[in-house]
Amino acid sequence: MGFSLGEQLDITQVMDLKDRLQAELEQSDSLLIDGSEVSRVDAPGLQLLLTARNLCNNQSIGWKWEGASGELVGAAKTLGLIEPLGLVDFAE
Template identity: 85%
Template sequence: MGFSLGEQLDITQVMDIKDRLQAELEQSDSLLIDGSEVSRVDAPGLQLLLTAKNVCQSQSVTWKWQGASSDLVAAAKTLGLVEPLGLKDFAD
């Protein structure tokens, strides 16, 4: 089972998702991220993901996408973050 980002990955949810990600990182040496339900995303949400992915990389924690919605991929594409976030498999 993956770590679900839910429907909203925006500034209103960033602190909650951050806390959940930190707790998950403390318990596991790999993260399976499910972004398939994301329908609302903004720059702070993407910044959180990029920071979390970089933390994982620095701590040798595996980061893998289980799914990514078209809205999530489109927002990442707009900000040039498809490759840094590892979303190439979900981009057109």
């Protein structure tokens, strides 16, 4: 089972998600991210994901997407973050 981002990936959820991601990174050497339920996303949410992904890359922690909603992919595309976030397989 992957690490679920839930329905909201926005500024209202960033601190909670940051804490959950930190705890997950301390316990695992790889992350399977599930963004398939994301229906609301904003720049702070994407910034948190980018920071987490960069941290994983720097610490040789695996990062793989289990799923990504159209809203998540669309927001990442708008900000030019498809490749940096590793969402290429989900982009049209």
